[in-house]
Amino acid sequence: MDIFAGLAHGFSVALMPSNLLWCLVGCFLGTIVGILPGLGPAATIAMLLPMTYSMSPTSGIIMLTGIYYGAKYGGSTTSILLNMPGESSSVVTCIDGYQMARKGRAGAALGIAAIASFIAGSFGIIALSVMAPPIAVFALSFSSPEYFALMALGLALVVLLAGDSLVKGLIALLVGLWLTSIGTDLFTSQSRFTFGQTSLLSGLDFMIVAIGVFAITEVLSSISDQEETQVLPVPKGFRNLLPNWEELKACRFAFANGSIVGFIIGVLPGAGASIASFISYGIERAFSRHPEKFGTGVPEGVAAPEGANNADTGGALIPLLTLGIPGGGTTAILLSALVLWGVKPGPLMMTESPDVFWGLVASLYIGNVMLLILNLPMVPLFAQILRIPVYILHPLIFGVSVIGAYSVAGRVFDILMLAGFGALGFAMARLKFPVAPLVLGFVLGDAMERALRQSLMMSQGDLSILISRPISAGMLIFAVGVLFLPLLPRFRRLKEAAS
Amino acid sequence: MNRRILLTTALAMGAALVAPAAHAQWKPTRPIELVVHSGPGGGNDVMGRALVSAIDEAKLSPVRIQVSNKVGGGGATAASYLSEKKGDPHVIGIFTSVWVTNPLVQQEANVSMRDLTPISLMVLEPALIVVRADSPYKAMAELMDAAKANPGKMKQSGGSPLARDALVRTVLQAKTGGRWAFISFPSGGERISALLGGHVDMMVIEPQEAGELIRSGKIRALAQVTDARLPDFKDIPTLKEAGFDVPNPPQPRGVVGPPGMAPDVLAYYVDLIARANKSAGWQKFLRDGILEENLLGPKETAEFLAKTETQMRGILTESGVKLVR
Numbered sequence: 018m019d020i021f022a023g024l025a026h027g028f029s030v031a032l033m034p035s036n037l038l039w040c041l042v043g044c045f046l047g048t049i050v051g052i053l054p055g056l057g058p059a060a061t062i063a064m065l066l067p068m069t070y071s072m073s074p075t076s077g078i079i080m081l082t083g084i085y086y087g088a089k090y091g092g093s094t095t096s097i098l099l100n101m102p103g104e105s106s107s108v109v110t111c112i113d114g115y116q117m118a119r120k121g122r123a124g125a126a127l128g129i130a131a132i133a134s135f136i137a138g139s140f141g142i143i144a145l146s147v148m149a150p151p152i153a154v155f156a157l158s159f160s161s162p163e164y165f166a167l168m169a170l171g172l173a174l175v176v177l178l179a180g181d182s183l184v185k186g187l188i189a190l191l192v193g194l195w196l197t198s199i200g201t202d203l204f205t206s207q208s209r210f211t212f213g214q215t216s217l218l219s220g221l222d223f224m225i226v227a228i229g230v231f232a233i234t235e236v237l238s239s240i241s242d243q244e245e246t247q248v249l250p251v252p253k254g255f256r257n258l259l260p261n262w263e264e265l266k267a268c269r270f271a272f273a274n275g276s277i278v279g280f281i282i283g284v285l286p287g288a289g290a291s292i293a294s295f296i297s298y299g300i301e302r303a304f305s306r307h308p309e310k311f312g313t314g315v316p317e318g319v320a321a322p323e324g325a326n327n328a329d330t331g332g333a334l335i336p337l338l339t340l341g342i343p344g345g346g347t348t349a350i351l352l353s354a355l356v357l358w359g360v361k362p363g364p365l366m367m368t369e370s371p372d373v374f375w376g377l378v379a380s381l382y383i384g385n386v387m388l389l390i391l392n393l394p395m396v397p398l399f400a401q402i403l404r405i406p407v408y409i410l411h412p413l414i415f416g417v418s419v420i421g422a423y424s425v426a427g428r429v430f431d432i433l434m435l436a437g438f439g440a441l442g443f444a445m446a447r448l449k450f451p452v453a454p455l456v457l458g459f460v461l462g463d464a465m466e467r468a469l470r471q472s473l474m475m476s477q478g479d480l481s482i483l484i485s486r487p488i489s490a491g492m493l494i495f496a497v498g499v500l501f502l503p504l505l506p507r508f509r510r511l512k513e514a515a516s
Numbered sequence: 517m518n519r520r521i522l523l524t525t526a527l528a529m530g531a532a533l534v535a536p537a538a539h540a541q542w543k544p545t546r547p548i549e550l551v552v553h554s555g556p557g558g559g560n561d562v563m564g565r566a567l568v569s570a571i572d573e574a575k576l577s578p579v580r581i582q583v584s585n586k587v588g589g590g591g592a593t594a595a596s597y598l599s600e601k602k603g604d605p606h607v608i609g610i611f612t613s614v615w616v617t618n619p620l621v622q623q624e625a626n627v628s629m630r631d632l633t634p635i636s637l638m639v640l641e642p643a644l645i646v647v648r649a650d651s652p653y654k655a656m657a658e659l660m661d662a663a664k665a666n667p668g669k670m671k672q673s674g675g676s677p678l679a680r681d682a683l684v685r686t687v688l689q690a691k692t693g694g695r696w697a698f699i700s701f702p703s704g705g706e707r708i709s710a711l712l713g714g715h716v717d718m719m720v721i722e723p724q725e726a727g728e729l730i731r732s733g734k735i736r737a738l739a740q741v742t743d744a745r746l747p748d749f750k751d752i753p754t755l756k757e758a759g760f761d762v763p764n765p766p767q768p769r770g771v772v773g774p775p776g777m778a779p780d781v782l783a784y785y786v787d788l789i790a791r792a793n794k795s796a797g798w799q800k801f802l803r804d805g806i807l808e809e810n811l812l813g814p815k816e817t818a819e820f821l822a823k824t825e826t827q828m829r830g831i832l833t834e835s836g837v838k839l840v841r
Contacts, residue, residue: 059555060556063555063556064556070569157712157714158713159713160715203700204677204700206622207838208622213624215589215624216589218592218622218624219593286703286705287709341728341729342712344705345703346555348705349704356724361731362728363727363729427584427585427586467701471700474697
């Protein structure tokens with residue numbers, strides 16, 4: 018079956034009224050799960066799985082996958098409005114999204130997040146439908162040295178996130194790297210920095226760190242600043258609640274960047290949507306004409322990561338649907354769901370179960386449009402949340418954060434951790450340490466350490482494995498180049514002074 | 517003094533006489549909590565939910581059974597949660613081999629299976645030794661000879677050093693004198709990708725994970741880590757048949773209760789699990805997952821676990837893992 022015949026068949030399956038309904042149900046549930054911090058798509062799908070036993074595999078996979086990508090749409094909402102990431106892949110959206118909200122552009126930021134999600138999501142789906150098999154081969158060529166280089170590139174971007182003081186940025190990064198090393202070491206099963214606590218054996222959860230240093234810190238800061246007790250500005254009039262033409266134009270490159278970076282990283286089983294969103298944000302900043310404005314509320318800073326985490330979906334489904342390999346927690350559950358329904362996910366699925374394969378692919382096109390229609394009209398409504406007076410809003414953020422932290426694993430210990438990270442973030446804000454490098458170090462550090470140790474085990478301790486492979490060498494050179502980027506303006510000034 | 521002993525003995529005898537009637541009497545009165553140690557979608561969680569839906573489908577339990585994820589420490593959090601529920605008849609859990617191995621190597625994991633009440637072993641997970649389809653090795657002996665001829669050069673992708681795939685390597689290395697690298701990856705997807713991409717030479721994999729890749733000709737199975745050939749893989753020799761008579765490190769899964777479970781409560785759960793084991797839903801779960809049914813009672817399960825612990829101790833020491841207990 019060629020691609021067009023396949024897609025045509027897929028649409029005939031996905032457009033059946035029952036499948037349309039399940040697609041809508043999935044997208045709607047996903048959006049809500051995305052908005053609620055703590056409760057992730059993986060847990061939701063696992064809980065709903067028994068309800069789908071009696072459904073046809075096609076309807077079931079359409080609904081559950083809807084939850085998966087719907088959550089990525091919804092995740093940005095609380096990041097932008099409350100500085101509280103709803104999903105791990107929307108953490109980086111807090112940086113510029115919340116600053117836009119503070120400037121009265123909350124509606125614009127939400128609109129841009131929805132549009133970026135739609136554009137990049139569609140790119141990912143088109144790429145999935147036309148070139149899944151060759152892309153799967155590319156993904157397999159990536160091994161530990163390449164992953165190491167990719168993470169090194171991500172970490173190099175820290176120099177761009179550091180803000181005024183590079184030294185403070187690097188200190189924050191080191192703290193992030195240390196935090197991510199807490200837990201059981203994969204290679205030796207020894208515990209590291211657990212201080213005899215069983216609760217620390219599996220390490221710290223990214224969502225708890227992120228909610229702590231973003232949302233709790235924000236609440237603490239505004240309590241301590243007496244002037245901050247007024248309501249955030251929300252402009253009147255429908256037109257002012259949506260992104261304007263200048264803002265959309267500023268995001269042109271970010272839409273493309275998010276689409277491509279998100280898709281490529283999504284295909285790799287060893288990376289994920291959070292890593293994709295960070296790297297896309299870093300690249301956006303590296304190539305921006307005004308990198309110094311990032312972190313103060315630029316629309317590109319929202320468009321790039323939100324695009325990337327949605328393009329990631331199309332990418333992540335490729336190894337799942339063509340090889341039966343799940344790239345992350347959520348796709349692993351989708352895989353076990355397929356097995357449960359009696360579909361055999363693997364290289365033969367495309368030909369043996371065309372209804373499921375093409376029906377799902379077609380439903381992604383439909384779901385993406387549904388999500389845009391569901392989300393855009395909600396933007397002006399959501400923006401009204403900021404009209405709530407601070408003395409009500411802040412306790413609310415506090416409460417939702419605590420529930421979110423508890424719902425990650427159902428442990429009171431995590432609430433204490435949340436409080437700890439809130440205090441850490443507050444201290445950092447007071448001492449003018451940037452928090453983004455800490456979060457970046459936390460996201461990338463674990464995967465980077467693993468990839469380095471795997472590479473060295475493969476080469477029997479020979480470091481040259483990192484530079485003797487072309488993809489890995491290329492990315493490392495790029496990473497070194499990024500390190501010199503902050504010197505460019507200084508260099509230009511010197512040249513001007515000389516002439 | 518004497519009189520007191522007499523009295524106690526009399527009371528105990530009286531209790532013993534009344535007890536059998538009480539055994540059949542105990543019934544859960546509120547929802548049962550089923551503790552699993554992995555997050556939603558993990559192996560432990562999938563088994564727990566399959567068990568619950570098999571029980572629900574066959575209407576075997578008068579109360580609801582709720583899966584509760586106590587994630588962390590590779591089972592340590594769940595085990596310590598269960599140990600705190602001493603005397604609570606409405607909590608049970610699903611154990612796997614990490615509940616045995618973890619306390620041996622992690623200081624923090626201080627609850628062993630001996631502290632809890634084993635109820636029933638339910639399944640043993642078989643495994644296959646696989647290579648990529650274009651690998652030059654067509655038989656297990658060729659692979660092992662190559663490993664012996666190139667010490668340290670060949671690679672196997674796998675999970676943690678406590679996982680069964682690492683233990684299979686240890687027993688094979690001890691038997692053959694070959695040496696190869698074991699490279700840990702956190703997720704099954706990454707392990708298979710490393711094999712399919714040609715970055716490693718072999719992998720020990722669960723049949724259910726490998727089935728489709730074998731059928732589509734992407735990978736080839738050389739041997740199965742089982743005592744007898746699996747019906748789905750009739751043409752593939754067991755390790756023993758392939759000429760490698762090594763102990764098969766088991767991957768057990770079963771049901772366990774809190775410490776000091778009362779005999780009547782234990783009897784209730786043993787009966788419930790025995791009936792769940794026969795249910796259509798559970799049998800389908802075993803078939804789909806290519807798992808070996810292996811139902812044992814509480815006493816046999818405890819013996820099995822004690823034997824497994826001794827065996828694991830030996831294998832882990834052999835592979836250079838530091839034991840703390």
